[in-house]
Amino acid sequence: MAPMLIRSAAVDDAAAIHALHNAAFTPHNPGVTGELPEARLVDELRADGDLLPELSLVAVREGQVIGHACSSPGRIGDDAKSAIGFGPLGVLPEHQRTGAGAALVHATVGAANALGYQLVMLLGSPEYYSRFGFVLAGTLGITPPVAEWAPYFQALPLAAYRPENHGAFRYAPAFDRL
Template sequence: MLIRRETPADRAAIHALHSEAFRREAGVTPVEAPLVDELRADGDLLAPLSLVAVRDGVVVGHVCCSRARLGGDPAAAVGLGPLGVLPAHQASGVGSALMHAVLGAADALGHGLVVLLGNPAYYTRFGFGTASDLAITAPDPQWGRHFQARTLAAYEPTQAGAFEYAPAFSRI
């Protein structure tokens, strides 16, 4: 398996991948597929942090980070997600490989925090914890412990406050 940055040639495969990975109902496109398209169209998808997993020439997984604001600072944190893996490749290490790669890349690029909304049982293995423990306020208080953050090397305790995802998240 190869983990690499997405290219323009991957865009249709990424859309299809998220459509399959998050499908809840036949014939209904899950919000994660157009979300990636909208983040990209708005210029909020961070190209160095939009990674694909490729097996035998096929894109089988994708993860991305987008611009965010934390306490009014547009550079304090990035929002992670969606993370998707084709159903036939789930539970085979693809998602974990993508998470390790995107966290390493975000750290190397000097980001201090990565924030996401997800299942604590999955994301704690990557060092995520409840965002409120770092004085980060969720856009929706009902998210509770599902709203998580992971500090990186450039983290400063002053990086706190209200978190805002890129505008595309509000449109889904």
């Protein structure tokens, strides 16, 4: 298998990122045709100026964008640097299970830690994300924006984490428009 590069997403990557999220999430959206919510979310985060450039990363293999992970500002309470909302994370179906997703998670976590964020928050599979150290957010006293999300709403405490920082988490506004 060809080597993979993780780099910051560029403006010219927007179409490839949109297409890969549609492809990656098609199996999870049976019966849905056209643009999928995950692809639309990334586009809306970008349009709102809420894609954090240093945390919007692509995996590239042989010149092709095969994966994308993005993060947007989030907050717990009034602390604007308390947390980021991670996701969506997508990898083209033919490149899944090749390490691209894991590499994007590790790169995001490392960058978020270096930038001084306290927590990485996400909505996703506990079976997948627990291997990176994510725990159910409720165990840290953090509640999701939608109560039904609790079994899938996860947090990863980073070096700057303060246990007294708990309460309701808020994603960037584009999440509210899904």
